[in-house]
Amino acid sequence: MKELIHIYHTNDLHSHFENWPRIRDFLKERKKWHCEEGDPVFLFDIGDHADRWHPFTEGTEGKGNVTLLNEAGYDAITIGNNEGITFSYNELDSLYDDAAFEVIVGNLLNKNMKIPQWAVPYKIYETSSGMKIGVVAVTAYFPAFYHQLGWNVTHPIDELRNQIDKIKDEVNAIVLLSHLGIRDDERIAKEFPDIDVILGAHTHHILHDGKEIHDTLLGAAGKFGYYVGHVQLEVDTDKHIVVAKKAQLYEHHELDEVDGEEYEIQNWFHKGEKLLQEPIVNLPEPIKVEWFKWSPLPQILCDALLEWCAGDCAFLNSGLFLDGLKKGKVTKYDLHSILPHPINPCVIELQGSELKEVVKQTFDEEWPHIQVKGLGFRGKIMGTFVYSEVTFNGSTQEMNIKGEPLDPKKIYKLATTDMFTFGHFFPELSRAKKEYFMPEFLRDLLAWKLKQSF
Structure with a gap:
């Protein structure tokens, strides 16, 4: 006899509730x-x-997302880096208190080096025919960030090997929920023949009809809810083996419209807005932001970075700001609106000669117009750079740090944003010694500095 098992999957919604x-x-x-x-x-x-x-995710500390997953009837999820390293330890530890689904993640450990009480490393499901499906899951490996928050993360490939060894003799098929990215998924498909299906995420890749590597089927549904994935496993119920696999995607715009969907979408936004009405400060005058020339609001945040991180100097890009601040009451919602990024402060140690070359790169006339994607950035363009404790004597060749001529051999502490440490813009910063400040985001530093100043 035959049995048809249906698996629907989503990934990387990133709170695109539209x-x-x-x-x-x-x-x-x-x-x-x-x-x-x-x-x-x-x-x-x-x-x-x-x-x-x-704002709905921010205002509910992610618990609103859990409610939505409950309502849709999910059986299990795994966590991505947005759940894992953008919430504080206590926020993540309580995020799934009301979950009606399993949270499967094998490579995350708490402060006591134990699987957190809200998670399991794997789950075995049994169908009516007696077919046993083992589901394992691993999340992206960002040990520096997890450690800073109080979590411990083990290497996903090593952990995957441990989990598969535990369950492979107990199950008839294995499904991996992988928040690692397409390259790791392809590697896993080649190295782990016991895995039947890999459902992927993290790199926002799209596999319209899946991808077969050896006997493993890969599926992935892009990002932002543009697609829903569907994998079908045809099973021989007498032998309890998978005899055929098929993957497909359904495009969002092809799904049936929902009565009142626009109201729902706006309502989630307004709920978040209402939850974020906590007042921060009362401004006597507006504070402007410009993307292509110096302006006061980016400078205030840059000075806050310098002070918060105890740096020798600091820089950041004005394009981080989506808007300025109006005169009068400023709330958490206002700061969230202009700085929605899950970006953390960072301090980096550089030799003076290295620091000089990095700062010189920021003067590239093309940079302010560069469109930035990923790296936690939620803006549009890079924008011009602003600096704290970095001055010049007539040219970029004569640089002062804290009013003193730059010493090429001295070690300086540069305060900036974590997105500049990932190697995309400044390879030197990805290799340098660094410290991340978590769980504070840039908007938290701005709130702190505004309270100091006003």
């Missing part, structure tokens, strides 16, 4: 439909469902 009503209703309908037909069906999310750029 696509959620249709996804939710589609998944609920499909789950009901398959259950009525007597076919096993599972709903999985592969991480980064929550992203603090959206």
Whole structure:
């Protein structure tokens, strides 16, 4: 006899709730439909469902996302880096208190080097035919960030090997929820023949019809809810083996419209806005921001970075700011609106000669107009740079730090944003000794500095 197992998967929604009503209703309908037909069906999310750029996620500390996953009827999820390293230790530790689904993640440990009480390293599901499906999951490896927050993260490939060794003799098929990215998924497919299906995330890749590597099927559904993935496993119930696999994607715009979806989408936004009405400061005058020339608001944040990180100097790009601040009451919502990024402060140790070359790069006339994607950036363009305790004697060749001529051999502490340490713009910063300040975001530093000043 044959059995058809249906697996629906989403990934990297990043709190783009404008696509959620249709996804939710589609998944609920499909789950009901398959259950009525007597076919096993599972709903999985592969991480980064929550992203603090959206006021609903920010205002509910991610718990609003959990409510949405509950309502859609998910069976299990894994966490992405947005859940793992943009919430404080206590926020993540309580995030899934009300979850009606399993949180599967094998390579995250708490302060006591134990699997957190809200997670399991794997889950074994059994269908009505007796077919046992083992589901394992691993998340992206960012040890410096996790350690700074109080968590411990083990290497995902090593942990995956441990988990598969534990369950491979107990199950008939293995599904991996992987928030690692396409390159690691391809490697895993080659090195782990026991895995039947890899559902991927993190690199926002799209596999319209899946991808077969050896006998492993890869599936991935892009980002922002543009797609919903569907994997079908055909099973020989007498032998309890998978005999065929198929993957496909459903595009969001092809899903049925939901009555009142625009109201729902706006309502989530307004709920978040209401939750973020805590007053921060009362400004006597507006504070402006300009992207292509010096302006006061980026300078205030740059000075705050310098002070917070106890640096010798600091720089940041004006494009981080989506807008300025108006005169009068400033709330948490206002600061979230102009600085929605999950970007942390960072201090980097550089020799004077290295620091000089890095600062010189920021004067490239093309940089302010560069469009930035990823790296936690939620703005549009880079914008011009502003500096604290960096001055020049007539040219960029004569640089002063804290009013003194730069010493090429001296070690300086540069305070800046963590996105500049990932190697995309300044390779020197990715290799240098550094310290991240977490869980504070740039908007938290701005709030702190504004309270000091006003």
